[in-house]
Amino acid sequence: MSGTVADAGAVGRLRHQLPLLLWLVAVWNLLWGTWSWANLISGVVVALVVTLVLPLPAVVGGVRVRPVAVLVFVGTFLVDLVRAGALVAWQTVRRRGISSSAILRVQLRTDSDLLLTIVTEAVTLVPGSMVIEIDRETRVIGLHVLSVDTDEDLDRQRRSVLLTEERVVRAFGTAEEIAALQRAPEPAGRPS
Amino acid sequence: MTVVYWLANVLLGGGALLTLVRLARGPSLLDRVVATDTLLIIIAAGLAVHATLARDPTLVPVLVVVSLLAFVGSVSVARYIGGMMVHSSGSGQDAGLPDAAEQRTGGTP
Amino acid sequence: MGVVADVVAATCLLLGSLLCLTAGLGLVRFPDVLTRMHAGTKPQVLGILLIMVGGAIRLQGWSATWMLLLVAVFQTLTAPISAHMVSRVAYRRRHVRRDRMVVDELGVAPRSPGEARGDEPADAAPSRGSPRAREG
Numbered sequence: 388m389s390g391t392v393a394d395a396g397a398v399g400r401l402r403h404q405l406p407l408l409l410w411l412v413a414v415w416n417l418l419w420g421t422w423s424w425a426n427l428i429s430g431v432v433v434a435l436v437v438t439l440v441l442p443l444p445a446v447v448g449g450v451r452v453r454p455v456a457v458l459v460f461v462g463t464f465l466v467d468l469v470r471a472g473a474l475v476a477w478q479t480v481r482r483r484g485i486s487s488s489a490i491l492r493v494q495l496r497t498d499s500d501l502l503l504t505i506v507t508e509a510v511t512l513v514p515g516s517m518v519i520e521i522d523r524e525t526r527v528i529g530l531h532v533l534s535v536d537t538d539e540d541l542d543r544q545r546r547s548v549l550l551t552e553e554r555v556v557r558a559f560g561t562a563e564e565i566a567a568l569q570r571a572p573e574p575a576g577r578p579s
Numbered sequence: 580m581t582v583v584y585w586l587a588n589v590l591l592g593g594g595a596l597l598t599l600v601r602l603a604r605g606p607s608l609l610d611r612v613v614a615t616d617t618l619l620i621i622i623a624a625g626l627a628v629h630a631t632l633a634r635d636p637t638l639v640p641v642l643v644v645v646s647l648l649a650f651v652g653s654v655s656v657a658r659y660i661g662g663m664m665v666h667s668s669g670s671g672q673d674a675g676l677p678d679a680a681e682q683r684t685g686g687t688p
Numbered sequence: 689m690g691v692v693a694d695v696v697a698a699t700c701l702l703l704g705s706l707l708c709l710t711a712g713l714g715l716v717r718f719p720d721v722l723t724r725m726h727a728g729t730k731p732q733v734l735g736i737l738l739i740m741v742g743g744a745i746r747l748q749g750w751s752a753t754w755m756l757l758l759v760a761v762f763q764t765l766t767a768p769i770s771a772h773m774v775s776r777v778a779y780r781r782r783h784v785r786r787d788r789m790v791v792d793e794l795g796v797a798p799r800s801p802g803e804a805r806g807d808e809p810a811d812a813a814p815s816r817g818s819p820r821a822r823e824g
Contacts, residue, residue: 417758418643420751468764472734476707479714479727488723490779511768512733517726518768519775531775533726583698590705597712601724609721609778616770617715617728620763621708624739627756628701631743636752639743642759646736650766657773660781 407443408434456558460509463554467513474515478534485534490519491541493548495526496568497556505559506552513551516544584632591625612656619649693745700742707735721778729771736763 408431415430416422478485497503500523507518507528520529532544556564595618602614623645630638714727740760744753 414758417754418640420749420754468730468734468737471730472707475714475726475730476710479710479717479731485718485723507772508765508768511771512730512764515726517722517729517775518772519722519779529779531722531726531779533723580694580698583701587701587705590702590709594705594709594712597709597716601712601715607721609774609781610724612774613721613724613728614715616774617711617732620732620736621712623759624704624708624736627736627739627743627759628705630752631697631701631739631746634747636747636749639747639752639755643755643762646759646763647766650762650770653770654773657770657777661773661777 404438404443407438411437451559451561453558456554460554460558464509464512467509471513471515475533487535489532489535489541491516491530491532491545492527493530493545495528495549495552497552497560497564498526498567499560499564502552502555502560502564505555506548509551509555510548513547516548580632584628587628587632588625591621591628595621595625608656608660612653612660616649616653619645619652623649697742697745700738700745704735704738704742707731707738711735722775725771725775725778729767733763733767736760 411434412427412430415433416426419426495503495506497506503521503523503526507521510528510530511517515533515535517531517533518528519531520527522528528548530544530548532541535541535544553568556568560568598614598618598621602611602618605611623642626638626642626645630636630642708731711727711731714731715724718724718727737760740756744756747753747756
């Protein structure tokens with residue numbers, strides 16, 4: 388009896404570690420630069436050793452990958468990346484420089500470690516914002532926003548973060564998480 | 580291609596000099612961390628430009644190392660400074676750093 | 689074909705180098721750590737990606753291309769993390785110019801310089817008990 392339980396635990400752990408294993412094997416092969424069975428097998432061995440010797444906490448929660456939504460997310464992310472780079476570069480070279488910055492707090496709606504990680508990574512690279520604080524339990528992130536002038540700018544930033552979150556959840560989230568996105572409370576405004 | 584080579588190197592060198600200015604002027608340790616990070620990435624970019632224009636792929640593994648080194652370096656220094664906060668004597672100022680750093684950056688009244 | 693590829697690669701390289709230059713420029717011109725972090729992160733990532741694209745176009749052999757792809761992926765993954773860690777420490781240690789800031793919703797009114805602060809490790813969870821005492 389206990390054997391089956393242990394088996395289920397081991398299988399479950401392996402299933403959780405599987406993306407990490409695949410990633411490690413991929414990196415190993417990319418580092419060698421050529422594809423061969425020897426590289427693949429040695430990569431699997433190295434990945435197993437790494438995950439066994441240096442175990443990481445499993446990322447809780449399943450991930451559903453929706454190809455179309457992933458494409459939408461990646462495409463928007465790349466466009467945003469180019470825009471962000473161009474915008475910040477322009478702000479550095481223009482004569483008046485940056486006007487003033489702000490720190491915002493945004494209430495996110497997802498409750499998954501992996502999704503939050505993807506959201507914050509994406510938000511840090513989209514125009515003008517950078518995550519400086521994450522409160523995991525209340526799902527509030529603190530953003531530093533470069534060069535805001537008016538309140539409309541602040542609202543625009545907040546909306547763009549929430550849109551990014553929505554795209555990430557639609558790409559990687561489970562059905563419940565998408566549903567949670569729909570019935571989410573109105574994003575918290577500025578504390579008065 | 581020679582023109583491209585010189586132009587790219589001049590641009591990258593200018594960027595590296597500006598980060599060196601920031602590295603020298605400080606004022607706080609974190610500014611220097613940011614500057615070091617940027618400097619390492621610019622060095623990686625310079626290596627990549629050379630490898631590309633000379634069609635010489637032997638430098639490419641060095642790129643992987645340098646770009647990862649920048650990340651590991653800035654993260655470990657950030658954690659180190661974060662750890663220093665525990666041991667600071669409660670004034671909230673940089674432990675072991677000149678007071679002037681805080682006064683020059685901090686606009687707090 | 690070869691000429692077109694060379695022109696595209698050279699354009700990518702020059703644009704990437706220009707973005708690296710603006711990163712350095714922003715590092716010198718911007719007023720505090722957080723804004724400098726912006727300058728050091730975003731043009732930088734875009735610049736290194738462009739240079740990698742240029743290299744992948746011009747370098748022959750898949751081995752180098754895969755490795756350049758790896759560098760690009762690492763860069764986009766790690767740059768936000770290091771930016772976040774540095775700027776979190778910077779914010780908690782008040783390396784922030786509040787005179788250049790419109791609103792600070794995380795926190796905190798400007799406080800007197802001598803007030804006790806910065807006594808938590810960088811990884812500590814934000815304090816739950818006293819929401820207004822710290823960043824909130």
